[in-house]
Amino acid sequence: MSVSSRTDIREDLEQALAAYGDRLFALARRVTGDPDLAADAVQAAFVSALESQDSFRGDAALSTWLHRIVYNKSVDLLRARGREVALEEDERSEHDLAQAPSWERPDGPLAQAELTKALGAAYADLTPVQRAVFEMREEEGQTTEEVAAALGLGPGAVRLHLHRARLKLRARLSEILGEAKR
Amino acid sequence: MNCDDLLAKLTDYTEGASDADLCGEIERHLAGCAPCEAVKRDLLELRRLCRSCDPPRLPRDARARIERLLRGEKESEKGS
Numbered sequence: 576m577s578v579s580s581r582t583d584i585r586e587d588l589e590q591a592l593a594a595y596g597d598r599l600f601a602l603a604r605r606v607t608g609d610p611d612l613a614a615d616a617v618q619a620a621f622v623s624a625l626e627s628q629d630s631f632r633g634d635a636a637l638s639t640w641l642h643r644i645v646y647n648k649s650v651d652l653l654r655a656r657g658r659e660v661a662l663e664e665d666e667r668s669e670h671d672l673a674q675a676p677s678w679e680r681p682d683g684p685l686a687q688a689e690l691t692k693a694l695g696a697a698y699a700d701l702t703p704v705q706r707a708v709f710e711m712r713e714e715e716g717q718t719t720e721e722v723a724a725a726l727g728l729g730p731g732a733v734r735l736h737l738h739r740a741r742l743k744l745r746a747r748l749s750e751i752l753g754e755a756k757r
Numbered sequence: 758m759n760c761d762d763l764l765a766k767l768t769d770y771t772e773g774a775s776d777a778d779l780c781g782e783i784e785r786h787l788a789g790c791a792p793c794e795a796v797k798r799d800l801l802e803l804r805r806l807c808r809s810c811d812p813p814r815l816p817r818d819a820r821a822r823i824e825r826l827l828r829g830e831k832e833s834e835k836g837s
Contacts, residue, residue: 589827600815614819621823669764677795714807738768741800
């Protein structure tokens with residue numbers, strides 16, 4: 576969705592909220608790990624979009640712009656609230672991360688709910704940018720190029736963050752679901 | 758190609774960002790290395806899991822506040 580003229584921005588933002596407000600919330604929720612903070616981040620992002628609409632480049636997709644603002648607001652709120660978050664990358668090598676055994680798939684009627692909960696907990700090991708990249712690429716299904724444009728990164732950096740995020744989530748899921756089985 | 762080389766290139770491979778020669782090397786390694794094949798399978802399963810989950814819904818009250826904001830209605834907005 577592109578914005579045709581500045582006078583349309585409120586209407587465009589209303590359409591964006593209806594079309595993918597849930598996805599913006601999902602991004603904020605993954606980055607902050609907190610539903611209340613995530614709702615505040617999405618609201619703050621729309622306030623910011625209205626206030627800074629002059630800086631919006633109409634050739635970019637509105638969704639790209641909004642994803643970027645939501646990500647930035649989420650990180651700002653995390654920092655402002657002094658929430659503990661892995662802002663820096665840990666030192667585990669890919670080799671170390673890959674030593675984790677395959678995660679055991681839970682079975683039974685609650686399997687999907689258990690997996691979803693475990694995945695939410697496993698996100699705590701990721702840095703904010705890894706959370707955003709993983710959410711947008713793997714959960715939302717955006718292309719690498721779309722994620723790169725939204726987060727102001729190059730495609731190679733997106734793949735690098737995605738790679739670390741995948742290996743860390745796999746290792747953490749292996750721990751969480753392994754403990755649940757015991 | 759050893760296991761560490763494979764691990765370093767695995768996401769580029771699954772993202773379609775590796776050239777044909779490298780893809781061939783990776784596929785030969787995976788065919789003969791059960792631990793690396795298991796990691797690759799887990800990562801693809803992780804993607805499948807993620808895409809099968811419904812995204813969380815933006816809470817109704819937050820959505821309503823943003824809609825009022827976009828309609829230009831006056832109120833004391835949080836987070837501005």
